[in-house]
Amino acid sequence: MLRMGKLTDYGIVLMSYLASRTYQQHSAHTLSDAVNMPLPTVRKVLKALSHNGLLISERGAQGGYNLSRSPNKISIAEIITAIEGPIALTECVGEESHCELEPYCDVQTNWTRINNAVFHALDEVKLSDMLVPQASGVSPIHFYPEATLQNGELHA
Template sequence: MLRLSKMSDYAAVVMAHIARYPEQAHAAAELSEAVGVPRPTVSKTLKMLMHAGLLQSRRGAQGGYRLTRTPIEISVSEIIEAIEGPVAMTECSQAEGECGLAATCGVADNWQRVSMAIRQFLDSVTLADLAQKTPIKMPVMLPIQSVSLASISDA
């Protein structure tokens, strides 16, 4: 099963909550209570999101965490990458690497295409979309026609 880590899920939930109230600064304790995630986990998530440049923090009585950009300017892929690193289906679809199967694999280029398609979709979904209480409308995807080897050899 292809699945994001719980930390990525928590990061999306925290960011969506902040996006719903962008004018206010959010304390870790308040966020923890609002989203139902333990405070140490929220604090760790906030630090990772800050390190990625998605949040800024300010200390003091008027302090807290705020978005560095508007929710429509932050993509879901940025949130995932802040926690997971680059979005890629396989190691070789992220970067050229040391793979023992590289010489005989034959699918690396296709994994790169799949990774790019997933990345493009995640780039198209914004934090503003994620923060909506209503489901995101999915684009209509046309089925990909497969071509058999027999039909290629007949041509």
């Protein structure tokens, strides 16, 4: 399904919440209550986000997290990257490729284009876009229906 991890999803929900309330610090505990996620998980995600510069953290009593930038300067691509690492659809697109098919593979270089296209799509959606209700005129969800084997051989 070309899935993101759940933690990334959580991360975007958390970032969205923070984007709507930038006037104060938010502790992991507070956020856990607000978005109804288990505290340990929230802490894990917040750590990753602050580690990668998307959040500014303050320690100690009355500490907490806040966005490091304006929500319209933070892209979905950045959030995904912060939590999952660089966007690399295939192994051979990364820094160090261990794919033993390389000598036989003709399509390797073209992966860069695809990766680029996806990155670009994700980089154009900003955190601020997540706050507003979905704009009208947006086309409905667009995927090929019933595209997977139903029998469990290949998992949906």
